[in-house]
Amino acid sequence: MPITMRDVSAMAGVSISTVSHVVNNTRAVPDRTRQKVMDAIHATGFMPNTIARSLKRAETRTLGLAIGDISNPYFTAVVHPLEAAAVKAGYTLILTDIGEDPDRETAALQALIGRRVDGLILSPSGAGGAQAIAHAKRNKVPVVQIDRIADRDCDYVVASNQPDMQRLVRHLAQRGHKRIGMLAGLNGLSSTQERIEGYRLGLKDGGIAFDPDLMVTADSSMAPAHATTLKLLALPNPPTALVASNNLMALGALRAIKERRLSVPRDIALVAFDEFEWTDLFQPRLTTIAQPCQEIGEWAVKLMLDRLANPDAPPRHIHVATTLHHRESCGCPADAGPIA
Amino acid sequence: MPITMRDVSAMAGVSISTVSHVVNNTRAVPDRTRQKVMDAIHATGFMPNTIARSLKRAETRTLGLAIGDISNPYFTAVVHPLEAAAVKAGYTLILTDIGEDPDRETAALQALIGRRVDGLILSPSGAGGAQAIAHAKRNKVPVVQIDRIADRDCDYVVASNQPDMQRLVRHLAQRGHKRIGMLAGLNGLSSTQERIEGYRLGLKDGGIAFDPDLMVTADSSMAPAHATTLKLLALPNPPTALVASNNLMALGALRAIKERRLSVPRDIALVAFDEFEWTDLFQPRLTTIAQPCQEIGEWAVKLMLDRLANPDAPPRHIHVATTLHHRESCGCPADAGPIA
DNA sequence: ACGGAAAAAGAAAACGTTTGCGGACGGCGC
């Protein structure tokens, strides 16, 4: 039996409407009356029932956040500022982890839409992403995509994957590497595709022919990266440098390399897309491309707020710039300057 | 103008009640009628309005999750399985990050309670935790505490901090260390207190007197740990071993040690409470106490479900066992056996 | 063919707000 406006109104000797108007500051109420209401509110410990309010107002001030994997530090680095921005704007987040699985993605989005979230921020899976977004659109729930794109006719904020990866690979080529391996991400993700494209362009810049044997998919995660790296290393003519298309795969690769008792960068160079906060504690320090996670999170809610304010505006596409951290795992000395 | 049961009932040529009963399987409906309703549901793309349902049923099937810091890998390791368990039980999670700040904690809990979550899973802050929990109790929202305890008359699941820390410190003592430094966590957290207690008992076991100069608080986070470690190292008679009371502080310490160009464990031993998934990639590999994060997450929702089913049962207290990972940062060889 | 039980399904009252509409009251100008 929680306290309702009814109880407050009774205690204050006013009508329910007046209580509501005091609570929401939605029409002028003389100080004396307002004070009575306030007193009653404090005396009873009344808290407005957000559920009832949402029902009436047909909005929940709630955002659904569906991401690939909370235990991936990249995502948490995005979620953190994203949550802060959402709260600042008066929204709360409903979190779901779709585990990069199209079925769970569909189910999760259904649940979120059923809960009548005002908007959906989503890192769409490869397979079902477009369909899931279509579903949301059908229900008039605005969607902002992060990290990757499943529907180009929809807001998104992503990194400039292709040119950055290109730059990174070109750097390896410039250091003389001829056999550069690539651990590619989950199939079907736009980010995977773009980074592969960057890899190929980087090779081209370096005058290296693309060798399909050196590009293997490692599903964006650690264990497969570990396994495929072992395979690459066992090749008769193994790569002399390795590019991991995300953070987790870099770790898998590093683990495999250590197991083989090889040394980075002496025996093999290793660079990666995505940064770790504590990369400097790894041995060796990894040369990486860092995404501006805070910026991504903040853009995501900004796009969403704008969209909410203006549902029919044309879709907006944000490409955030990454920064290249030049460390030693590419074989350069610690104090080498920035990469061309 | 979303689709309501009204629309479905009109299309199916039945009453709203019948639609509701079909949707919820809440009374016998002959196959023919059921089919008509189902067809109408699919034709319209109807999705029940969870808000309205929640209002009527006075339950939201939603759990509030308020944790200290999403970007702390310990918390995400707990959140991940916790989310999975919640979803499996038909609940969704509302996530808030209270940033270890009592004010934000209060505000966040207010918001969650206002949203009428069915339960609250919380890692209470030191200062305001007890008060916040009292607030929730007043509103009859069940609370499960994780990681630390602010109200002992309330469910919780925590690690066996004190004996584990004691074991770890004793191990250092047994290896001959006489000056063992301690980076303590945020003031006021029960976990901080318990780990300090373990530290003192460990010293005692090793026949070492407690030296207040060697125990410094580092606020459970990286930057302060970095700073205080530098100070410890600058002592005229610096510690020969260091115990970090959580993961982030271990990283801060490691960074400081590297900056001073000291080597672990040759110049100073370093051990830590909390594990990293990729500890094996650090140099050196850290000897740590690993909390069973999955178990913690699962226990948290189990406690909550039980509590929901049985609000007046006596509070339950779960202490989960940690495992000690014996690696090289304590100065032992890689293949040393388990710690006594 | 009829009574009556069982089966099927509808009507309507909640749930706790928000909000449009309009009533009561007082003061002011004429």
Place this chain on the structure above:
DNA sequence: GCGCCGTCCGCAAACGTTTTCTTTTTCCGT
């Protein structure tokens, strides 16, 4: 003293369900 305007505030109808209670229909035994 009358009409009018402004201020303050209450009434009641939504919002989309769930659920109790009731009504209608079906179907069976006799």
